[in-house]
Amino acid sequence: MVxxxxxxxxxxxxxxxxxxxxxxxxxxxxxPYWGLRDYKTNPVKWSDGWEGELGAExxxxxxxxxxxxxxxxxxxxxxxxxxxxxxxxxTYGGSSLNKPYGxxxxxxxxxxxxxxxxxxxxxxxxxxxKCLLLIPFRFAIEMVNRGWTIRNxxxxxxxxxxxxxxxxxxxxxxxxxxxxxxxKKYYFEQQLEPLKQSTIDRCKTGCGLNKGANYQGLNKxxxxxxxxxxxxxxxxxxxxxxxxxxxxxxxxxxHFATYNPKLxxxxxxxxxxxxxxxxxxxxxxxxTAVVAEKLNRNxxxxxxxxxxxxxxxxxxxxxx
Ligand SMILES: C[S@@+](CC[C@H](N)C(=O)[O-])C[C@H]1O[C@@H](n2cnc3c(N)ncnc32)[C@H](O)[C@@H]1O
Numbered sequence: 001m002v003x004x005x006x007x008x009x010x011x012x013x014x015x016x017x018x019x020x021x022x023x024x025x026x027x028x029x030x031x032p033y034w035g036l037r038d039y040k041t042n043p044v045k046w047s048d049g050w051e052g053e054l055g056a057e058x059x060x061x062x063x064x065x066x067x068x069x070x071x072x073x074x075x076x077x078x079x080x081x082x083x084x085x086x087x088x089x090x091t092y093g094g095s096s097l098n099k100p101y102g103x104x105x106x107x108x109x110x111x112x113x114x115x116x117x118x119x120x121x122x123x124x125x126x127x128x129x130k131c132l133l134l135i136p137f138r139f140a141i142e143m144v145n146r147g148w149t150i151r152n153x154x155x156x157x158x159x160x161x162x163x164x165x166x167x168x169x170x171x172x173x174x175x176x177x178x179x180x181x182x183x184k185k186y187y188f189e190q191q192l193e194p195l196k197q198s199t200i201d202r203c204k205t206g207c208g209l210n211k212g213a214n215y216q217g218l219n220k221x222x223x224x225x226x227x228x229x230x231x232x233x234x235x236x237x238x239x240x241x242x243x244x245x246x247x248x249x250x251x252x253x254x255h256f257a258t259y260n261p262k263l264x265x266x267x268x269x270x271x272x273x274x275x276x277x278x279x280x281x282x283x284x285x286x287x288t289a290v291v292a293e294k295l296n297r298n299x300x301x302x303x304x305x306x307x308x309x310x311x312x313x314x315x316x317x318x319x320x
Contacts, residue, residue, distance in 0.1 A: 002077075004277055005289070007301040009309045011044040012281035015302045016073035022082075024300060025187065025276035027074045028267050028288055030087040030259050031055075034063040034135055037257060041304040060091075060133055068142045070281060075148065077279065081187040083271040084148070087156065087259055088136045089175040094129025136176045148180040156263060157245045177244075177267070191270050192237030195230070199238070203230050240266065255285035255308055264291050272297050286312030290319060 002023040008015050032039060032055035043052045046066050050057065054070075057063040074084055140150050154177040161173035206227070218226060229235045249260040264287065272278050274296045280288035283301030285308065292299035293316070303309045 002277065002300065004298040004300055005293075007283055007286070007289070007303055007309045007312055009303055009306050011304055012070050012302045013044075013046075013073060016070065016077060016281060019073075019077045021076050022079045023077050023277070024082065024279040025079055025273065025297075026082055026268070026271035027078060027084040027279040027281065028087075028264050028271070029085075029280045029282050030257070030284070031067055031070075031282045032257075033089045033091060034060050034133075035091050036089075039257075039305055040307070044304065060135055060138070064135070064139050064142050067139060068146055071143060071148070072146060074279065074281060075146075075182055078182045079187075080183055081185065082182045083151075083186050083188070084180045084182070085264075085267040085271065086139075086178045086180070087175060087263070088139060088178065090135050090172075091133050093131045093133050094126070136178060140178050143178075143180055148182070149184060150178060150180050152179040152242055153177075154179060155243045157243055158248050159245055160247045177263070179267070187271065187273060189270050189273075191240040191266050193240045194237050195235070196238075200230065203227050249287070255311060258285045258287050261287055261291045261294075264288060265295065268292060268295050268297060283312055284308055286315045289316045293319065 002020055032053070034055050034057070036055065038056075039053065041053050044054070045051050047069060048062070048065070050062065050066075054066055055063060057066065071084065071086075078084065136153075140153070144150055155174045156177055157174045159173075161171065164171045203226075206223075226235075244263070244266070246260050246263050249258040268278055268291055272292075275298070277298045277300060278288060278292040279300050279302075281302045283289065283303045286301065289299045289301055289312065301312065303312065
């Protein structure tokens with residue numbers, strides 16, 4: 001039996017290995033990004049023999065392998081119709097390594113002092129200097145190599161993005177949410193967004209059908225049926241698009257890298273039936289649990305730092 005509505009404190013890779021296969025419906029999470037932050041966790045052991053905190057690896061390829069080793073286990077514990085949603089940001093190479101990409105820097109300093117020695121020899125000097133490392137895409141490609149199907153790249157656009165001092169590039173105001181499925185067929189509750197007024201107006205005027213044009217390949221009869229359903233409100237909206245404009249989180253607790261609860265509402269509604277189980281292997285301050293409970297889903301969290309487990313448990317009790 002899988003535990004639910006609990007946070008297990010420990011290294012995600014090791015905890016996941018103890019869980020039964022096909023036991024959770026979906027995974028949504030935000031792992032530590034590469035080279036950006038210190039979550040003050042104890043160093044953990046990886047299968048390649050390296051010991052340290054996820055995200056502090058001297059090479060980004062090593063980070064991607066470690067991350068994918070964890071997601072291999074996530075895949076095993078997901079039900080066969082399960083999906084996995086990963087919020088992940090990018091990093092610039094070389095001298096810009098200490099400048100987070102589109103996210104807040106608070107808490108980053110001590111970590112960066114610790115990894116200064118890594119930066120000196122980091123492979124992101126030289127040819128990668130100033131180069132956006134495209135970590136989310138390298139990660140996505142490795143996930144596909146390991147058997148996942150990627151279904152969408154969702155852009156989380158942040159209207160309140162941190163300003164940047166860079167003058168030779170644009171200010172990045174987004175991160176990614178990568179949406180993977182374990183198999184080709186999977187549970188997915190379609191999510192709708194409101195129809196544009198311009199679509200309704202065009203529909204009212206007949207979309208030029210009276211002039212011999214056709215609308216999305218429909219003949220006159222089928223168009224009129226669609227028009228009727230659109231105007232009488234039977235069609236409630238259009239399939240949701242992939243650019244989501246949502247402010248970054250403003251959670252006031254002691255965790256500095258939380259995601260906005262609004263960001264994960266749609267994935268949870270789309271990916272997990274009511275009463276199902278949502279897994280977050282990097283649960284941090286517990287946002288996933290709070291949203292899952294609000295949406296009548298069960299949840300299971302893993303967190304390496306016991307201080308964050310405590311913080312999350314208090315937050316979940318309050319339900320905010
Ligand atoms: C980006 S934060 C997640 C924040 C979370 N989404 C929220 O809204 O609060 C990543 C979390 O992963 C935890 N972590 C780092 N390495 C871990 C590991 N090997 N196993 C489990 N958790 C780990 C960190 O302590 C941190 O709390």
